[in-house]
Amino acid sequence: MLFDWLSFDLLLAIALIALAVAALRARDLFKGIVIFMLFGLLVAIAWVRVHAPDLALAEAAIGSGITGALFLGALSRIERKKKSTAPARLENPVGGSTSGAWTVLLTIVLTVQLALAVLRGWGYSDGLADEALSRIDESGVINPVTAVILNFRAYDTLLEIGVLLLAALGVYAIGEGPTVRNLQRTSRSEVLETFVHLLTPMIVLTAGYLVWVGYKEPGGAFQAGALLGGAGVVLLLSGRELPVHAARPGVRIVLGGGFLVFLLAGLAVMQDRAFLEYPRASAKYIILIIELACTVSIGAILTVLFAGCANLLTTPSEEEGT
Amino acid sequence: MTHSSILIWPVLLPLFLGTVMFLIRGRSVLLLSLAAAVGTALTSFNVCRIVHQSSTLIHEVGGWGAPLGIVLRADGLTAVMLGLSGLVGLVISVYSLTYFKSNSRKEHLFWPIWLLLWGGLNGLFISGDIFNLYVTLELVSLGAIPLIALAGTRNAIKASLRYLLLALLGSMSYLFGVGLLYMRFGVLDLVMLGNVITPDFTAYVALALMIGGLIIKAALFPMHFWLPPAHSSAPAPVSAALSGLVVTASFYAIARLWFYAFPALELAKLSQLIGLLGCGAILWGGWQAIRQERLKTLVAYSTVSQIGYLFLVFPLCNTAVEGSGIAWSGCILFAVSHAIAKACAFLAAGVFIKVYGHDSISKLRGAGRQLPMVTLAFALAGVSLMGLPPSGGFFGKWMLLKAAFVTGQWGYGVVMVCGGLLAFCYIFRVLEQFMTAPDENAPKVKAPAVMTYSVLLLAVAAVSLGFFTPVLLSVLGVDSPVSLVSFAPEALLP
Amino acid sequence: MSTSLIYALTGIVIAGLGLFHYLSQRNILRKILAGNFIGTGIFLFLVSSAARQVDGPIDPVPHALVLTGIVVAVSATALLLALVCRYHDETGSLTFDEENDE
Missing domain, CATH: 1.10.287 (Helix Hairpins)
Structure with missing residues (x-):
């Protein structure tokens, strides 16, 4: 070798x-x-x-x-x-810890216990690999991970999109501080402009490809959505005025759309079945629709999260409530 | 199969309407929020009713069934919790209709976040899968944080930051435990896990990680320190939801794991340790509550204290001892009555803040004359918190006491009595201020009617819960982990 | 020693390192960074445990769990960072120490 x-x-x-x-x-x-x-x-x-x-x-x-x-x-x-x-100096490498020795001791003991727990429990169980792989042809997709995420355990994924949506809502709730300042736009450089012009459509295309290919190969809504989110971050950094304010109805629809489509798809099949129990014949298409809608929403939500952390959310015009 | 789908509506309805309320703004907000609240409550009560009439409801999401898919279950315990979240959630929602200024930024954000949080809570109660439980816990935590931050004050921001840092640690600890259990036993379904689990080292470490993580979230002493600032700085309806429902849900998750997933493990020593922490919570929380200057921090420390009682179920409910099943009934009854009374107390404090602009106890002198209805509601909630008859708090505490005597653990009984005395002190300290005559030239004040009557409704529910104890226990008895002692309230009364 | 076990143990060491800094750092931004190391360490362990049977099939379930975990982690991180920025706006401080607050 x-x-x-x-x-x-x-x-x-x-x-x-x-x-x-x-x-x-x-x-x-x-x-x-x-x-x-x-x-x-x-x-x-x-x-x-x-x-x-x-x-x-x-x-x-x-x-x-x-x-x-x-x-x-x-x-x-x-x-x-x-x-x-x-x-004010914020530089503060590990120092400033109050009870260092105890923390060291605690973490070491804990880490050793965890390692022992892993070593002693390793290799006993096959988990659900066989179960999942033997029923994969009922799921409508070929990639086992996509099958688990969007079919076997789709309910977890639905709630997870809910968690993401909550994070966006939370960023809106936290975002508006008393000192509102927009990012000082850096002067636009030619190189960055060309880069952005070329990159954005490519990213969108790649994201679409990732969703499509996710049914049989590695990929799917989260990876594709993350790419879109990355594109959103680059656009924001290049000084583009992306619509990220919750005051705009379009933004809210894009943010909440994926979650709603997922929920409605789960409900639509519920006539004489369980929630999210897709009919065998159409499972593939239902999963594709859900993934496409979620990709767009995930991309938008990740962009909003970045805008929230980088203080790009507030406009002076937005009204203050009680 | 089809009829079990009613089980999932208390989750789906608030999630759906919450998202819709994010999309839609304008005049329909009032109507939609009312519809969402009533709908969620009714679907929860419906599950409660059907479980009581027939038996445990099971819904296999996606039709896969365990172990591959996620199974949702509603047994007696879940039904009680759903009923609780329906009642408290409904009142909090109605109260919030007038609490937030119409068409303000806060109102726009409150409703979607609160409805998603409510859906997450119901999802947590019906979850029958340890990883799904993790996702619902996150839904609850990430919903609770922004709602606290919505208050916008510096204290609220600081408190929610602290809370989230700790909650995150708790979640990661829990997730690690789930990973260990899956690695060792290969299942995530709660019931299947309970069947295959064996007492080995990996299982104990996983248990410690999961219970430890949840204890942080449930704010059990000494991990309670994040709670008083967070619960007292949030907007009043949010405080009510946090102290009434969110903390209860974390406790529920612990109890669910303890009695359903880990029955095969030897937990006697751990249960004594948790019992000691519970005692610490009862005494420390009660003592701190007495010393507080602000009404909301007093109520928040009272939560720290009352959580302690819930954790006494672990040492007291020892399945090996005949008759200790009464501890289980008492604990759940206590949890329900605490949730109702505490939500009521926070909502009442919110009315005082709305009217007077502050909640400093010493400056609330004479509030009882000016706002008799709200003061009455606070007093009634206090009756339940102190554990006086005929409140649910009384019967819950009584049953826990009885379990302490049956199992011969007198120490816990003594601590419970002391906790009751402390509660007596801090409630009366507030009521005394309320009852003194107001200043001659005090301005006339008026509380919003919707808020006043929703608070009063909860107060009446808290006090009269004692009369409904037999019903509650018969619901709880559906597929209970321990054999419940048949309950006759007359037997307890002197 | 198999490949997956190496990475599982590496994950635990990283989670432990993260935990130590999570507990001992006073700067909140650094705490959050440490939190992300704890999370990634746990994910590393979980993903490796999916390949614990040397010649057996790969278990897709832990993969799905970790994907969920990654999304939850980024959500929580975003909320924490937004809160920390707001806290810094209000107090000018990046620690919880009261004396630094003004």
Whole structure:
């Protein structure tokens, strides 16, 4: 064997731990966040190694990309605010912990217990692999992960879209502070403009492809939606006035649409069946409709979440209630 | 199969109408919100009624069934919880109709978030799957946080930030436990898990992670410190929902896991530890409540104290001891009456804030003369919190006490009596202020009628719950994990 | 030692590291970052456990659970960050210490 996979895995594992330490202990928080994003990409590689390409895509797009963008948006907002007011040092590497020794002890004991629990319970059960794979042809799709997400355990996924919608609502509820300031638009650069012009349609196309291919290969609504969300973030950063304010009815429809379509699809089949029990013949198409609607909503919600963290939500015209 | 689909409506209806209310603004908000509230409550009561008449309802979402699919179940315990969330949720909704200024930003955001949260709560109660339980818990947490932040004050922002940081830790701990259980036993369905689980190291670690995570969310002493700032800084209807329903739901999740998924494990020592924490909560919460200057923080500390009683069920309900099933009945009865009374107390405090602009107890002198109805409601809620007859609180506490004697654990009984005395002190401290004569030149004030009467309705429900105890227990008896002692209220009265 | 077990244990170590910083950091932004490391560590464990049978089939159920978990994590992170920004607007502080609040 030319290439030893086991040493690759060990090296990757060490790299993951090293990056985690580096990110958590970074003096500069900005650096920490960038290392976190890099860490996410390596996690994605690890997941390819354990045969989870769907998740590798999701982790790279959401876990690393979108989450990192949220952090950077929030950090730049705070830095800007701080420059405008009194300069206060926030740099605070691990120091300042109150009862350090106890925390160290507690975490070590806990981690060891968890590792023991995993080692002792490893390999007893096959889980539901056989069950899921043997009934996959009843689900209307070929990719087992899509089958679980949109058919076997579709109810979880429905509620999960509800959680995302709640996050967007929450960002609206929290967003409006007393000091309202819009992002100072950076002057538009030619390169960025061309980039955005080319990139946006490509991202939309790729997202559409990911949804379509998700029924048999890695992909699906969440990965595609994350791509759209990424496009939204890039557009916002390039200074585009994307409609993200809840005051606009169109925005609200796009945000809530995916959840509503999912709910209504589940209800529509309910005449003489259970909730979300699709008829065998049309399962594939129902799943596709749900995925398309959710992709758009997920993309929009992720964009709104970024706008909320980067303080791009408030317009001075929006009214204040009691 | 088809008739069991009524089980899912208390979840779907608020989720659907909540989203619709996000999309639609304008004049129809009032009508829609009322329809959503009444509809959700009625569908919940309907499940309650059918479970009582027939037996446990089971709905296999997607038609797959366990272990592959998600199974929803409504047994007696779920039915009681659904009935509770229907009643309290309905009153909170009606109260909120006039609480938020019409067509304001807060109103636009309150309704969708509250309805999604309510749907999440009902989803949590009917969930029969440990991972689905996680998703509903998240729906509840991520709904509760923005509602607190909606108050917009600095305290509310700080409190909700703290709450979310802890709730997140709790969720992750729970999720880790779910992962361990699935790795070891290969199922997520609660009932199947209860059948296949064996007492080994992995199972115990998973149990500790899950129960530990939920204890943070349920604010059991000493993880209670996030609760008083969060519950006291939220808008009044939100405080009522948090203290009345959200905390109860976290406790419900613990009880559900403890008695249904983990019966095969040896939990006696852990139950004693939890019992000790419960005692700490009762005494510390009660003591702190006495010392508070603001009405809402007092009520919030009272929640810390009352949560402690609920956790006494774990040491007291020992299936090996004959007759200790009474602890289970007492605990659930106590949970229901606490939820109603506490929601009532917070809503009443909201009326005082609305009218006087503050809730400083010492400055509320004479409020009883000016707002007699609301004061009466607060007093009635206090009767239940103190555990005086004929309130539900009285019977719940009595049954817990009896269980303490039956199982020979006198210490818990003593703590419960002390907790009752503390409750007596903090409630009377407030009522005393209310009852003193107001200043001569105090301005005339008037409370909104809708708010006043919805508070009063809850107060009457809290006090008269005692009369409905036999009904409640017969609902609870449907597929109960422990054999319930047949209950005759006359036998308890002197 | 199998590939999946290596990554499962790595996940637990990362979750532990995250937990330590979650508890000991005072800067709230850093706490949130640490929280994301706990989450990713748990996900790493869960996904690896799906491949625990060396020659057996891959279990798709943990994959679905982790996808849900990732979405929940990003939702919670967004809410936390929005709250932290608002908190900083109000107090000028990034910690819970009262003396820094003004």
